Amino acid sequence: MGKGANRNELGQFLQARRAELTPQAAGLPVDGLPRRVPGLRREEVAQLASISVQYYTRVEQGRLTASAPVLTALAKVLHLDDDQRAYLLELAGKEVPRPVRHRAQKVRPQTRRLLDALSAPAVILGRRMDILAWNPLAAALLTDFSQLPEKRRNYARLVFSDSDIRERYENWEAVAPDCVAFLRMEAARHPDDPRLTELVGDLSIKDPHFRQWWAAHNVAVQTTGVKKLRHPLVGELTLDWETFACATDPDQQVVVWTAEPGTSSYEALTFLASWAASGHSTAPPNQRLDTSTKPRQGHEGR
The missing domain is CATH 3.30.450.180 (Beta-Lactamase)
Structure with missing residues (x-):
């Protein structure tokens, strides 16, 4: 996939994500008037990301590759998760930082x-x-x-x-x-x-x-x-x-x-x-048994 195709994919990805996000979820006031587009408008995304509408429009149309700080701001505005944020940066050819994870690990x-x-x-x-x-x-x-x-x-x-x-x-x-x-x-x-x-x-x-x-x-x-x-x-x-x-x-x-x-x-x-x-969770300390001895049968220990 070439750079132009990547920019187009990036723009389509941003458009799809802003269409999913409601003004209420983005923290914008609701005026009660009907909206012509689902989700956020381009100018609303630009306002929340502190960039110009023209700049954001060119990014979404695939005519401009945004800088890493702008992409990070857009990811925050659009409430992207870690995987979506990494995908956005990869499309733009930016380095994807390894997330810092200090949460407790769980085994599936x-x-x-x-x-x-x-x-x-x-x-x-x-x-x-x-x-x-x-x-x-x-x-x-x-x-x-x-x-x-x-x-x-x-x-x-x-x-x-x-x-x-x-x-x-x-x-x-x-x-x-x-x-x-x-x-x-x-x-x-x-x-x-x-x-x-x-x-x-x-x-x-x-x-x-x-x-x-x-x-x-x-x-x-x-x-x-x-x-x-x-x-x-x-x-x-x-x-x-x-x-x-x-x-x-x-x-x-x-x-x-x-x-x-x-x-x-x-x-x-x-x-x-x-x-x-046979139900034993661990070997008793300092006790050696003959391995030819058959232990009693029972359910598996946990």
């Missing part, structure tokens, strides 16, 4: 069902490595996240400040720096996120390793790897992990741990799945 019910359907331990990580959701096998593998205050449900925080989690990772000195490097990338993406600033500050005060690795300014975006764990119930585990981005929210990642079939880790993970399915 469909994604939760996918998580529960997996036969492998899996969690959903959000911004700052917040643990947004998990399945019963993930709770049995790591910890019962439902028993933690929401603020503590953060993977990096648990890796550095939870002694049970820390001891569970046989290769903690490889896992922990990766968390710091990931948070460094998050800080670049969301420099104005107050909760991320609080998390980094808190961990820097409490853990000298975190301070050292944060000061190193290493960054990483890893999508796969290997983790070695010492589980109190089933012993040593070597697990492969992979991450998958959620299509509806790129700031949410599904992390899945698996074991190679035929290995002792695979047998241990299978036993742990049976243990979780």
Whole structure:
């Protein structure tokens, strides 16, 4: 699509949006007289955006490409949502700023069902490595996240400040720096996120390793790897992990741990799945069971 076609599309988009907006919704006084056009008039849009009627008319007719500040003002006047505003800027060939999102992330019910359907331990990580959701096998593998205050449900925080989690990772000195490097990338993406600033500050005060690795300014975006764990119930585990981005929210990642079939880790993970399915939410601390023991049957723990 050429520049002329883009300008025409931009003008038609603006015209369609002003036709949808009533004077009342735009905050204009209503005189009670019949209106010849639906929605706002061109002169009303121009007045609200503090530009001339001639300027706006040329933009809507596809004869002029408006500046970014004018487009931003028009987006506000026409009550465009984030997607519509981004579309408007893209049509004009302007840079689309990434929206700053500090609202709490929510996991879609469909994604939760996918998580529960997996036969492998899996969690959903959000911004700052917040643990947004998990399945019963993930709770049995790591910890019962439902028993933690929401603020503590953060993977990096648990890796550095939870002694049970820390001891569970046989290769903690490889896992922990990766968390710091990931948070460094998050800080670049969301420099104005107050909760991320609080998390980094808190961990820097409490853990000298975190301070050292944060000061190193290493960054990483890893999508796969290997983790070695010492589980109190089933012993040593070597697990492969992979991450998958959620299509509806790129700031949410599904992390899945698996074991190679035929290995002792695979047998241990299978036993742990049976243990979780029998109604246990997590393994009791410092208690190792024979993985040949068959647990009682019951409904899946939540």
